[in-house]
Amino acid sequence: xxxxxxxxxxxxxxxxxxxxxxxxxxxxxxxxxxxxxxxxxxxxxxxxxxxxxxxxxxxxxxxxxxxxxxxxxxxxxxxxxxxxxxxxxxxxxxxxxxxxxxxxxxxxxxxxxxxxxxxxxxxxxxxxxxxxxxxxxxxxxxxxxxxxxxxxxxxxxxxxxxxxxxxxxxxxxxxxxxxxxxxxxxxxxxxxxxxxxxxxxxxxxxxxxxxxxxxxxxxxxxxxxxxxxxxxxxxxxxxxxxxxxxxxxxxxxxxxxxxxxxxxxxxxxxxxxxxxxxxxxxxxxxxxxxxxxxxxxxxxxxxxxxxxxxxxxxxxxxxxxxxxxxxxxxxxxxxxxxxxxxxxxxxxxxxxxxxxxxx
Amino acid sequence: xxxxxxxxxxxxxxxxxxxxxxxxxxxxxxxxxxxxxxxxxxxxxxxxxxxxxxxxxxxxxxxxxxxxxxxxxxxxxxxxxxxxxxxxxxxxxxxxxxxxxxxxxxxxxxxxxxxxxxxxxxxxxxxxxxxxxxxxxxxxxxxxxxxxxxxxxxxxxxxxxxxxxxxxxxxxx
Numbered sequence: 001x002x003x004x005x006x007x008x009x010x011x012x013x014x015x016x017x018x019x020x021x022x023x024x025x026x027x028x029x030x031x032x033x034x035x036x037x038x039x040x041x042x043x044x045x046x047x048x049x050x051x052x053x054x055x056x057x058x059x060x061x062x063x064x065x066x067x068x069x070x071x072x073x074x075x076x077x078x079x080x081x082x083x084x085x086x087x088x089x090x091x092x093x094x095x096x097x098x099x100x101x102x103x104x105x106x107x108x109x110x111x112x113x114x115x116x117x118x119x120x121x122x123x124x125x126x127x128x129x130x131x132x133x134x135x136x137x138x139x140x141x142x143x144x145x146x147x148x149x150x151x152x153x154x155x156x157x158x159x160x161x162x163x164x165x166x167x168x169x170x171x172x173x174x175x176x177x178x179x180x181x182x183x184x185x186x187x188x189x190x191x192x193x194x195x196x197x198x199x200x201x202x203x204x205x206x207x208x209x210x211x212x213x214x215x216x217x218x219x220x221x222x223x224x225x226x227x228x229x230x231x232x233x234x235x236x237x238x239x240x241x242x243x244x245x246x247x248x249x250x251x252x253x254x255x256x257x258x259x260x261x262x263x264x265x266x267x268x269x270x271x272x273x274x275x276x277x278x279x280x281x282x283x284x285x286x287x288x289x290x291x292x293x294x295x296x297x298x299x300x301x302x303x304x305x306x307x308x309x310x311x312x313x314x315x316x317x318x319x320x321x322x323x324x325x326x327x328x329x330x331x332x333x334x335x336x337x338x339x340x341x342x343x344x345x346x347x348x349x350x351x352x353x354x355x356x357x358x359x
Numbered sequence: 360x361x362x363x364x365x366x367x368x369x370x371x372x373x374x375x376x377x378x379x380x381x382x383x384x385x386x387x388x389x390x391x392x393x394x395x396x397x398x399x400x401x402x403x404x405x406x407x408x409x410x411x412x413x414x415x416x417x418x419x420x421x422x423x424x425x426x427x428x429x430x431x432x433x434x435x436x437x438x439x440x441x442x443x444x445x446x447x448x449x450x451x452x453x454x455x456x457x458x459x460x461x462x463x464x465x466x467x468x469x470x471x472x473x474x475x476x477x478x479x480x481x482x483x484x485x486x487x488x489x490x491x492x493x494x495x496x497x498x499x500x501x502x503x504x505x506x507x508x509x510x511x512x513x514x515x516x517x518x519x520x521x522x523x524x525x526x527x528x529x530x531x532x
């Protein structure tokens with residue numbers, strides 16, 4: 001049993017590919033992925049930040065038991081629960097780099113666990129800020145799909161776990177900013193043309209005014225890396241899940257339309273310049289002998305724009321997206337199997353990217 | 360002229376205070392960007408968590424001093440006081456919502472613009488929430504049935520909706 005669990009995590013961390021980056025789903029030429037997260041808690045048990053080791057472990061055992069009974073039903077695929085204290089610090093970071101859990105969840109702590117479905121579209125963080133954080137991640141703009149999957153997972157787990165819920169306030173969460181639906185929906189958008197046109201701040205300000213928040217690729221503090229931005233809802237109470245999802249979809253579609261308008265203009269006014277930039281990026285990615293992750297993500301953005309504009313016949317969205325994970329510091333070290341000094345890492349990273357692009 | 364590169368025209372003027380003295384830097388756009396001075400737009404200007412700490416700070420400031428002398432209300436399940444919550448930004452357990460209802464409700468209203476959940480209900484909640492959940496499902500089924508022109512089924516669903524809407528709702532208000 002333990003081996004089976006270890007293998008499941010092993011398979012996830014050793015692959016640079018994930019279903020959320022396969023380029024499927026709608027508007028995938030601008031929207032990288034869609035995510036829905038539900039915060040849930042068990043009744044009558046203190047929230048994780050107050051839990052002692054033993055009680056935290058009990059929470060994890062209860063979740064793990066319920067996941068097993070969901071697995072037995074056979075209607076929801078196979079979820080594997082793992083105690084994160086059994087996973088190396090490096091592998092925990094890789095799980096973050098693959099967007100399966102939050103950076104905070106990678107820090108050591110009592111009873112922290114992660115359940116993942118084999119397709120990586122469903123994952124459940126146990127004992128993060130709340131007892132459970134159900135996450136569903138899909139490629140492209142597929143918030144409806146992500147919500148349906150998250151809600152289905154929620155129903156199945158609720159049967160066995162009895163979530164803390166109040167008729168007035170709704171689902172009760174550690175931080176009142178998540179109370180009610182416990183729902184945080186987000187879309188990751190790639191906005192290179194708006195960035196070239198220096199228009200990102202204008203769009204972001206407009207989105208902010210609508211009560212939505214923008215973060216970078218890996219959460220707060222990583223704003224704008226690779227011209228990737230995450231747009232998500234702030235309000236979780238007083239709106240139905242459907243309203244929240246629809247609002248966000250609507251705003252995302254407008255941002256996509258704006259980005260596409262700028263791409264068209266760019267192609268009209270500065271085609272050869274843009275083409276040159278994209279193919280230079282391609283040249284560096286496929287030939288460099290040493291590369292920092294910042295440079296890799298910057299070049300990734302240029303090449304991805306080329307793929308999105310149909311300029312790169314030799315690579316597809318999935319292929320280019322893998323570079324995002326391949327470039328991350330922990331993934332590089334995981335592949336070598338040991339910790340590396342930054343310079344060694346840069347050399348190894350360049351090598352990984354080169355061999356990935358050679359196919 | 361830009362003080363950093365000495366090449367381009369300085370169009371960004373950054374005022375900072377260093378050791379109590381005001382220092383002005385004159386930079387070109389490129390150098391200002393490099394130094395991160397033009398990235399203010401990329402910071403989330405509206406963050407619920409910032410709002411929360413501001414609101415909690417003002418709430419606690421208004422709390423009477425006697426409460427700090429040990430007579431403070433504490434949650435029976437986790438032992439947390441409202442002051443602890445204000446410090447941590449997180450409640451102790453789901454029962455805290457009931458214990459501190461009087462102070463949390465206005466806070467929820469200020470954060471979310473509402474204190475009433477209208478979304479999905481837990482299957483265990485019973486009463487009103489279950490009815491609400493069933494109604495939501497029935498209404499979406501009704502729309503689907505009408506779209507598919509399955510009028511007989513639609514009529515059945517409509518009757519069930521009427522029945523539920525007439526029934527007295529909820530044991531818990």
